Amino acid sequence: MRLLVVLLAGLFSACTVTLEGVSLTYRLDLTPAILRFEPDRGVGATYFVGEDIRFFLTLESPGWVSLVVVDPDRRTYELDRFYLVRGTHVLPPGAYRYTLTPPRGLHRVRAIYTDTEPGALRLEGFFTDWDARLRVYLEASRALHPHVAETYFYVR
Structure with a gap:
């Protein structure tokens, strides 16, 4: 079954359709x-x-990245928002710091990538x-082409 999915993904990832001399090419980026x-x-x-x-954080494409934390009390807040180029980054950049404060326990962090500027909407509150x-x-x-990646750590 996995082989079939891989073959279909390869087949549809880059296709060219030709109709009487007119060529149409599309690419599905996975x-x-x-x-x-x-x-x-580490995670x-x-x-x-x-x-x-x-x-x-390593990006395949340049874009906007928002770092959003869900703390053990289920409070959600946005740490930062950056426009980053393709490549590997250490966040926060420069001398800026994220210093950990209570509550203690499991903290989940999501990196939310968008290829457009996210605007004024922020992810903060209890959801x-x-x-x-x-x-x-x-x-x-x-x-x-949005993408979300999640990691986690513990605060003691």
């Missing part, structure tokens, strides 16, 4: 925009209150359906 996203100590690492955390709120955010951004 490459994710975010190739790597993780805390500087699932433990940090202590007061320590700084950084994230490694019972986080995925529905994310869909609203992505629709408002009018991104053609």
